[in-house]
Amino acid sequence: MSLHTPHIDWFALATILALLAASGVSLLGAVLVPAQRRRTFSAIVSKLGFVGGLVASIWLYVDSSGHSESVVSGGFLRDRWTALAQIILCGVGLATTLLSWEHLGRNDDHIAEFFALLLASAAGMAFFVGAGNLMTLFLSLEWFSIALYVMCAIDYEQEGSLEAGLKYLVVGSFGSAALLFGSALVYGATGTVSFHGIAAAIGAHGLTGDSLLAVGIALIVAGLGFKMSAAPFHMWTPDVYEGAPTPVTAWMSAATKVAALVLAFRLMRTAFPQDEHLWSVAFAVIAVASLVIGNLAALVQTNVKRLLAYSSISHAGFMLIGLSAGSALGGRALMYYLIPYSAMAFGSFAVVAARERELGEPVTLENLAGFGWERPFLGVAMWLFMFGFAGLPVGGGFVGKFYVFAAAYDHGWAWLVVVGVLATLVSLYYYLGVVRAMYMRAPALALAGGSPPRDRFLHIAVGMALVVSVGSMFAVSPLIDLARNAASSLPF
Amino acid sequence: MSTTFLTSILIWLPIAGAIVVWLLPLSRYATGSIAVLASLIEVGFWIEQASRFNFHSSSLQMSEQANWFGTTGPAHHTRPELGISYHVGVYGFSVWLVGLTAVAMAACIGYGFWVGRDRPRAYFALMLLLTGATVGVFESQDLILFYAFFEAMLIPLYILIGVWGGAKRMEATVKFVIYTMAGSLIMLAAIVVYGLHAGTFDLVHGPTSASRWLFLGFMLAFAIKAPLFPFHGWLPDSYREAPPEVTAVLSGVIAKAGLYGMLRIAIPLFTDPTGSQVLPAQFYRTAILALAAAALVYGSFLAFRAPDFRGVVAYSSLAQSGLITLGLFSGTTLGLNGAVLQMVAHGLVSVSLFLLAGVVERRTTTGDFALLGGMARGRPVLATLLMALGVISLAVPGSANFAGEFLILAGAFKLHWWWAVIGAGAIVLAAMYMLRLISAVLHEARGSTVADEAMDVRPGELALLAPLVAGLLLLSAWPAAVSHHSFVGRWPNQPNPNVIRTPLP
Numbered sequence: 003m004s005l006h007t008p009h010i011d012w013f014a015l016a017t018i019l020a021l022l023a024a025s026g027v028s029l030l031g032a033v034l035v036p037a038q039r040r041r042t043f044s045a046i047v048s049k050l051g052f053v054g055g056l057v058a059s060i061w062l063y064v065d066s067s068g069h070s071e072s073v074v075s076g077g078f079l080r081d082r083w084t085a086l087a088q089i090i091l092c093g094v095g096l097a098t099t100l101l102s103w104e105h106l107g108r109n110d111d112h113i114a115e116f117f118a119l120l121l122a123s124a125a126g127m128a129f130f131v132g133a134g135n136l137m138t139l140f141l142s143l144e145w146f147s148i149a150l151y152v153m154c155a156i157d158y159e160q161e162g163s164l165e166a167g168l169k170y171l172v173v174g175s176f177g178s179a180a181l182l183f184g185s186a187l188v189y190g191a192t193g194t195v196s197f198h199g200i201a202a203a204i205g206a207h208g209l210t211g212d213s214l215l216a217v218g219i220a221l222i223v224a225g226l227g228f229k230m231s232a233a234p235f236h237m238w239t240p241d242v243y244e245g246a247p248t249p250v251t252a253w254m255s256a257a258t259k260v261a262a263l264v265l266a267f268r269l270m271r272t273a274f275p276q277d278e279h280l281w282s283v284a285f286a287v288i289a290v291a292s293l294v295i296g297n298l299a300a301l302v303q304t305n306v307k308r309l310l311a312y313s314s315i316s317h318a319g320f321m322l323i324g325l326s327a328g329s330a331l332g333g334r335a336l337m338y339y340l341i342p343y344s345a346m347a348f349g350s351f352a353v354v355a356a357r358e359r360e361l362g363e364p365v366t367l368e369n370l371a372g373f374g375w376e377r378p379f380l381g382v383a384m385w386l387f388m389f390g391f392a393g394l395p396v397g398g399g400f401v402g403k404f405y406v407f408a409a410a411y412d413h414g415w416a417w418l419v420v421v422g423v424l425a426t427l428v429s430l431y432y433y434l435g436v437v438r439a440m441y442m443r444a445p446a447l448a449l450a451g452g453s454p455p456r457d458r459f460l461h462i463a464v465g466m467a468l469v470v471s472v473g474s475m476f477a478v479s480p481l482i483d484l485a486r487n488a489a490s491s492l493p494f
Numbered sequence: 495m496s497t498t499f500l501t502s503i504l505i506w507l508p509i510a511g512a513i514v515v516w517l518l519p520l521s522r523y524a525t526g527s528i529a530v531l532a533s534l535i536e537v538g539f540w541i542e543q544a545s546r547f548n549f550h551s552s553s554l555q556m557s558e559q560a561n562w563f564g565t566t567g568p569a570h571h572t573r574p575e576l577g578i579s580y581h582v583g584v585y586g587f588s589v590w591l592v593g594l595t596a597v598a599m600a601a602c603i604g605y606g607f608w609v610g611r612d613r614p615r616a617y618f619a620l621m622l623l624l625t626g627a628t629v630g631v632f633e634s635q636d637l638i639l640f641y642a643f644f645e646a647m648l649i650p651l652y653i654l655i656g657v658w659g660g661a662k663r664m665e666a667t668v669k670f671v672i673y674t675m676a677g678s679l680i681m682l683a684a685i686v687v688y689g690l691h692a693g694t695f696d697l698v699h700g701p702t703s704a705s706r707w708l709f710l711g712f713m714l715a716f717a718i719k720a721p722l723f724p725f726h727g728w729l730p731d732s733y734r735e736a737p738p739e740v741t742a743v744l745s746g747v748i749a750k751a752g753l754y755g756m757l758r759i760a761i762p763l764f765t766d767p768t769g770s771q772v773l774p775a776q777f778y779r780t781a782i783l784a785l786a787a788a789a790l791v792y793g794s795f796l797a798f799r800a801p802d803f804r805g806v807v808a809y810s811s812l813a814q815s816g817l818i819t820l821g822l823f824s825g826t827t828l829g830l831n832g833a834v835l836q837m838v839a840h841g842l843v844s845v846s847l848f849l850l851a852g853v854v855e856r857r858t859t860t861g862d863f864a865l866l867g868g869m870a871r872g873r874p875v876l877a878t879l880l881m882a883l884g885v886i887s888l889a890v891p892g893s894a895n896f897a898g899e900f901l902i903l904a905g906a907f908k909l910h911w912w913w914a915v916i917g918a919g920a921i922v923l924a925a926m927y928m929l930r931l932i933s934a935v936l937h938e939a940r941g942s943t944v945a946d947e948a949m950d951v952r953p954g955e956l957a958l959l960a961p962l963v964a965g966l967l968l969l970s971a972w973p974a975a976v977s978h979h980s981f982v983g984r985w986p987n988q989p990n991p992n993v994i995r996t997p998l999p
Contacts, residue, residue, distance in 0.1 A: 375613065382516075385653075389649055393679075394645050394646070394648065394649055395641075395642035395643075395645050395646050396646070396649065400642065400645075401563065403682075404638065404682070404686065407682070407683065407686045408576065408686050408689075408690060411686055411687060411690055412690060416687070419683050419686065419687075420683065423679045423680065423682065423683050426675075426679055427672070427675055427676055427679055430671060430672065430675050431668070431672070434652065434667075434668070434671060437652075437653070437656075438656060438664065438667070441653060441656065441657055442656040442657055442663070442664065442667075478562060478563030479561060479562065479563045482563050
C-alpha cells in the first residue's frame, strides 16, 4: 500500500519551518543547557529563529508572483499577502525577544520554555495568515492560541498572570468554538473547505444570501472578532492584557491583531466575495462598536496596561474600517496601518515594561509621574507612540488613519469617516493623559522596590519600534507599494 | 544659484536644530545659545528668501515637489492613485508670514533663554520644533502636508503649556487641545472628501469645489485656530496659563496660521475664479463677515473689561482676528492687502506686548491691574516701550496698524458701508482698552506689588523687544512693503478653473 502525499513546496513554508526549528532547539535547551546559561542560549536561539523567519519571508515576498499559489494541497497559500504579514510578525517577534531577554528576572525556571512558546506561537501565526482552507485555518488558530494561553500564565507567581491565562483560555476557546461551528456550517452549505472552492461553489450554486451560509459567515466573523479583540468580543482583552507578563502583552497586542486582521481580510475576499454586502456591514458594525467601547472605556482607566488594552480595541476598530471597505484600497489601508500600529503597540507596552521593572508594581497614571524626565529616551518614545496613536503627524498612524478614512469614503460610507473622526477626538483625551502623567505631574514620593534599570535590550527594542513608527510616516510610498503588491495577490 | 532650497531649509533647519538641542547633553547656557543661534540663522535665511523673491510675479515661487505617497506604481484601481506630495513654495503673502514666524520665534526663544526656563533641552527643542512646523504651514502647497504641519504645531504647544505653564495649566491644555483637534479632524475629513473627488491633494493645481459642507469643515478648523467668535472658548485659559513667550507665539504666530488657512485654502478653493457662479466662500460671506464683526466688537468689549494685562492683549487678539477676517472675506484686493499687512503688524505688536507682559510679571509676580500701577516712575524704558506699542496697537494714524486697518475698512466699505462703520467703531474701542492698559500699568497710584526695587527693562530684554518695535516702526514708515508686495493681480489666482461637485451639497 502506498501513501499518496501531496507535493509540498517546502520553500513556501520556510518562515514557519525556521520558527518551528528554533522553537524545538529552544525547548531542547530547557533540558540540555545548564540553568545559568539557559536564558542567553534560548534568547539567542529565538533571535536567530526570528531573523531566519524574517529573511525567509522577505525572500518569499520578493520571489512570489502576483497571485496566490496554493501549496500543501491548498492548505496554505503562498503569496505576497502572506509574506508581508509574516515579515511584520517576525519583526515584532524579534523585538519581543529583545524585550523578554531581561524580563522574568526573578524566575529563570521557564525562560527556555517561554522562548519556545513565543517561537511556536509566531510559527502558528505565520501559518494562520497563509491558511488556504477552513481546516488549516482552525488548526493554526488553535496552534498559536494554545501557545499564547500558556505564555499568559507563565509567570504564575505574579499576581494576575494565572488568572489571565485561564480567562484567555476560556473566552478564547469560546471564540474558537464559534469559528469552528461557523466553518462547519459553511462546509455544510458549500460542500468544501477550501477558500477558493467555497467562492466557486457559492457562484456555481447561487448560494448568495443562503441562510446557512450567512449564519456560518456570522459565526466565523465572531470567532475572528475574539482574536482581533474587537467589540463586542473584547471582554477578555483588558484583563488578559493587564494580567499577562508585559512582554507577552506587547507580543499579543501587536502580533495577534496582525494575524487575525490579515487573515480575516483574505478569508472574506477569497471565500466570500459574493457576500460582501453581508460581511462588510458586519465588520462596519463591529468597527463602530470597537471605536465606541474602546475609546469610552479607555477614558476612565488608571492602569496603563488596561488603558492601552482599550486603545488596542479602538485601533482594531480603525483597522476594521479598512477591512469593511473590502476594496483594494481597503486592503492596502489595512496592511499599511498594521505596520505603524504594531510598532506603536509593541513599543508602548515595552515602555510600560521598563517602568514596571523599576517600580516592581503595576504601572498606573499616578506612578508614571516624572517618568518622562527620569528616562528621557523612553519618555520621548512614549509620547511619540501616544501622539502617533492619536493620529497626530509624528508617525505612520496619521497616514494609516488617512488611508482607512479614504477607503471608507471611497466605499461610500461617509458616516464611518465621521465616526472615526469623533473616535479620534475622544481618544486624544486619554493619550494626552499619558503624556500629561509622564511630563506634567510632579513625581510622587520615591517608590521603594524594583530593580535598577538593566534594560539595554529593551532600549534597542523600543528604538526599533520608534524607527518603524516614525519612519513609516516618511517612507509611506515604499510601504504603500509593498501593501499594494500584497493586496493585489487577493482576488478583487 | 538656485533658490528653491530656501523654502525647505526654512522648515527643516529649526527641526534639525531641535533634534540637535535635544540630543546633545550640553549645559543650560550652551543649549540656549545654540537655540538662539538657530533661530537667528532662520531669520537670516528668511531675509535671503525675501531678497531673492520676485514680488512682481503672481505664481508660486521657490517651489519644491517630491512624491510623498500614493503616486508610484501601476494604478490597477479604477481611479489614479491619491497623489500626495511634499510640495512647498511661497507666494508674496507667504513670505511675509514666514518672516513674521522667524522673527517672532527668535524673540520668543531669546526670551526663554533670558528668563532661564527649566529643563532647557526639552524647552528649546520644542520651541524650535514649533518654529519649523509653523513655517511648514505657511509654505505647504499640498493639503495633506498642510494638515500634517497644522497638527504638528499642536504637539509642542501642548507640552510647552502643560509643562512650563501656570497653576491651572492642565485645564488650559485639555481645553486647548480638544478645541483645536475637533476643528482639525473635521478638516481632515473634509480634506479626504475633497481630495478623493478632485483626484489630487495639490493646492496649486486643485480645482475649486462647490460643496458647502466641505467649506464649513475647513472654516471650522481655521475659525478655532484664529480664533473667531464664537469658537474662542480655549483662548482665555491658554493665553493666561501659558508662559508669556508661548502666549506671544500663540497670539502672534499660531493664530495667523488659522487666518492664513482662510487666505490660502478656504477662499481659493471655494471661490469661482471666473465669477460666473456663487461658490461657498461667497455664499457664506455675509455670515462670516457678521461673525467677524461680532468678534471685533465683542473682543474689544471683553478686552476693555479684562482685569489683567494678558487678558486685555488676549481679547484684543480676538478682536484683531475678527478684523483680519473682515478684510479676507471682503472679497476685495484692498481688504486682502490690508489683511496681510495687519497679520504681520498685529503679530509683531502682540508678540511684543505679551513679552512685555512677561517682563512686568517677572517684576511684580502678577498681571492683575488691581495690584499694578505707577510703573512708569523711574522706569523710562518700560514706559516708552509700552507707550509706543500701545500707540501702534490702537492704530494711531501713521502706524502700521493704522495702515492695515484702513485698508481693511476701505475694502469692507466697497462691499457695504455698514461693515466699515462697525470696524471704525471697534477702533475707538481699541483706543479705550489700550489706554486703560497703559494707565493701569504705568500710571495711577503705585500698585501693592510694585516694589521700588523692581528694575526697568534690562538690556537683555531690550535686545529682544527693540528689534520688534523697530520692525513695527519700519512698517509704519513703509506699510506698502507688505501691502503692495503680497498679491499680484487678483487673488485667488487658481490656475484650474474646474468646479468639482461632491455628493455633499
